[in-house]
Amino acid sequence: MEFNKIFAAVLLAGIIGMATGIVADMLVSPEPLKENTFKVDTSAIASAAPAAGPAAAAIPPIAPLLATADPTAGQALSKACAACHTFDKGGANKVGPNQWNLVGAPMGHKDDFNYSTAIKKKHEEGAHWTYEELNEFLAGPKAHIPGTTMTYAGMKSEKDRANLIAWLRTNADTPEPLPSPDAAAPAAPAGGAEPAPKSGG
Ligand code: HEC
Incomplete structure (x- = not known):
């Protein structure tokens, strides 16, 4: 008697379960997928592999971006430097030198500024703040000049750096001429010496 009740209950549960499944199928009418909804782009994995090599650290030249850079946007970005630098003529040295x-x-x-040994050495070697040197320094000061005391992580966006450098150049008695957009960094000799004058230009 008791066993029959249990058996009936289990049977009923099974029937309800089946019926629910059938109704659910009718409601959503599943269609087999023609292709995976989640596409796994394996080409990305393949192309990412070479970038992991030493070439990943290379910073592309800033010259092509400077031609269209926006100094006004650069001035706004200089707020990131203002805690340590002044940019005006005759401005005081702070944690970092006036610019x-x-x-x-x-x-x-x-x-009148006490630079790190690393910058002093660069100075003695005759290195200059060319556009490309600035670009690489601002992207990662410590990576570009190991030993610098400038504790600034770096400006990752190439476009931001171009805008900032375009503004930096305006803070001068006679702003440096902009580089020609196709002037690539490798043309400059190591050590950042002034680029040789072009013959016949
Ligand atoms: C936390 C303070 C700090 C911040 C923020 C900072 N700097 Fe500096 N900066 C320094 C110090 C300190 C030095 C001197 C480095 C040395 O002697 O190694 C320096 C040096 C420099 C130099 C070399 C100057 C020269 O006369 O050779 C440049 C260029 C420069 N900073 C640009 C910037 C710019 C642009 C920013 C903003 C994006 C910035 N710095 C943000 C502290 C700072």
């Missing part, structure tokens, strides 16, 4: 007449100037361009 008037910076672009094109020798590295360690202020006589």
Whole structure:
């Protein structure tokens, strides 16, 4: 007697389960997928592999971007530097040196600022703040000049760096001429010496 009741209950549960399944199927009418909804783009994995090599650290030249850079946007970006730098003529040195007449100037361009040994060495080697040197320094100061005391993580966006550098150059008695857009960094000799004058141009 008791067993029959249990058996009936289990049977009923089974029937309800089946019926629910059938009704659910009718409601959503599943169709077999023609292709996977989640496409796994394996080409991305393949193309990402070479970038993991040493070439990943290379920073493309900024010259092509400077031609269309926006100094006004650059001035706004300089807020990231203002805690440590002034940019006006005769401005005080703070944690970092004043930046008037910076672009094109020798590295360690202020006589009255106590630079790190790393920057002093660059100065002695005759290195200059060319557009490309600035670009690489601002992308990652410590990566570009190991030993610098500038504790700034770096500006990752290439476009931001172009805008900022375009503004930096305006803070000068005589702003450096903009580089020609196709002037690539590798043309400059190592050490950042002034580029040789072009013959017949
Ligand atoms: C936390 C403080 C700090 C911040 C923020 C900072 N700097 Fe500096 N900066 C320094 C110090 C300190 C030095 C001197 C580095 C050395 O001697 O190694 C320096 C040096 C420099 C130099 C070299 C100057 C020369 O005369 O050779 C440049 C160029 C420069 N900073 C640009 C910038 C720009 C542009 C920003 C903003 C994006 C910035 N810095 C943000 C502290 C800072």
